Amino acid sequence: MVDNDDEVAQDEALDELASYFSGKAPKIVITTSKNCTMASYEFCAELVTMLPNAQYAKRGSNHELRHVIKQAKAKEFTDLLIVNEDRKVPNAITLIHLPDGPTAYFKLTSYTPGKRIANHGAVTAHNPEIILNNFNTRLGHTVGRMFQALFPQLPEFQGRQVVTFHNQRDFIFVRRHRYVFRDTERVGLQELGPRFTLKLRSLQKGIYSRNGEYEWVFKPDMETSRKRFFL
Numbered sequence: 001m002v003d004n005d006d007e008v009a010q011d012e013a014l015d016e017l018a019s020y021f022s023g024k025a026p027k028i029v030i031t032t033s034k035n036c037t038m039a040s041y042e043f044c045a046e047l048v049t050m051l052p053n054a055q056y057a058k059r060g061s062n063h064e065l066r067h068v069i070k071q072a073k074a075k076e077f078t079d080l081l082i083v084n085e086d087r088k089v090p091n092a093i094t095l096i097h098l099p100d101g102p103t104a105y106f107k108l109t110s111y112t113p114g115k116r117i118a119n120h121g122a123v124t125a126h127n128p129e130i131i132l133n134n135f136n137t138r139l140g141h142t143v144g145r146m147f148q149a150l151f152p153q154l155p156e157f158q159g160r161q162v163v164t165f166h167n168q169r170d171f172i173f174v175r176r177h178r179y180v181f182r183d184t185e186r187v188g189l190q191e192l193g194p195r196f197t198l199k200l201r202s203l204q205k206g207i208y209s210r211n212g213e214y215e216w217v218f219k220p221d222m223e224t225s226r227k228r229f230f231l
Contacts, residue, residue, distance in 0.1 A: 016100045017142075020078065020149040028054035028150060029077045031068060033084040034061050040083050043090045046114060046194040047081065050163060050176055051150050052127045054081075069207060073099045079150060083108075093198065094208065097146060101206035102215065104146055106172070106198040114176075114193020121178050121190040126159020127152045128176070134167040139216055140231035143172075143200060161192065167231050172198040200231065 020026065028051050032040045036059075048054045059068065065082070072080045077098055084092040090111055095104045114120050130151050135144035147165050160179040165172055174196050177189040203216045216230070 016097060016102060017145045017149050021145075021153075023153070024078065025152060026051075026053050026078045026150055027076065028079045028081060029057050029072050029075075030054055030081045030083070031057050031059045033082065034059060034063075036083070036085050037088040039088055040085045040090050042113060043111060043194065044083055047083075049123050050128075050194070051081075052125070052152055054150075065208065069096065069098075081150075092201075095146060096208055097149065098207070101204065101208075102142065102146070103204040103206070103208040103212075104143060104200060105202045105204075107201055109197045109199070111196040112194060114195075117191050117193045117195060119190070121180075121192045123176075123192050124159050124161065126156040126161055127154065128159065128161040128163045129155040129157070131162060131164040131166075133164065135165075135231055137231060139200075139203065140167065142203065142215075143231060170199060170229050170231050172200070172231075174198060 030044050030047050030051075032044060044056050048056050068082075069080060080094075080096040080098060082094040082096075083090050084094065086092075090108055092108050093106045095106070097103070114123070128151065130148055132144045132148065135141060144165070151163070162177055162179070164175045164177070166175070167173075174194075176192045176194070178192055180188045180190045182188055199218075200216075201218045202214055205213045205215055222228070222230070
């Protein structure tokens with residue numbers, strides 16, 4: 001089901017992400033959960049190369065999330081991205097749009113580092129193009145706008161890089177490629193990596209809070225129908 005375009009446009013003109021679409025440049029800080037392992041550090045390093053205006057900040061064992069959020073807001077970051085792990089494997093991402101939210105929590109699966117992708121290309125520092133596929137509902141529009149707000153609005157086409165967020169049955173497949181011109185008529189794609197899949201588990205209004213108000217929360221009984229999707 002696709003939401004009414006006029007209603008969605010009105011909502012987007014007034015939501016917390018509107019300032020980005022009015023010209024505000026993204027400034028992103030990426031960190032991890034406490035006591036993470038090398039796998040999470042490596043994933044964060046790849047995310048820094050994927051998001052042009054991102055930097056990594058190591059999280060100390062005594063740094064509670066509320067303190068991390070406070071510091072990020074004080075330094076005027078537009079987004080905070082937290083990589084969580086389980087059994088030494090990155091397994092979730094929390095994305096907080098600053099300073100007023102929203103906060104999205106995604107399960108992370110099928111992560112493949114760029115170095116493990118056969119015939120992968122070399123990454124450059126150019127701003128990539130962004131492709132968003134199949135984010136059709138009101139919830140999907142919000143999630144797509146959160147992804148879009150992570151990237152500069154003016155791609156540098158000479159870099160020939162593209163980051164794709166492809167939604168299929170509420171699984172979001174994230175890929176990064178580069179256009180390869182084989183001759184005057186043929187264009188191919190070379191994968192750069194990393195490669196991973198996200199699935200939205202919750203969308204909270206405002207900044208993350210244990211007792212915050214949620215716009216949407218995944219529940220197991222939502223999967224009873226194979227024809228019902230939310231993004």
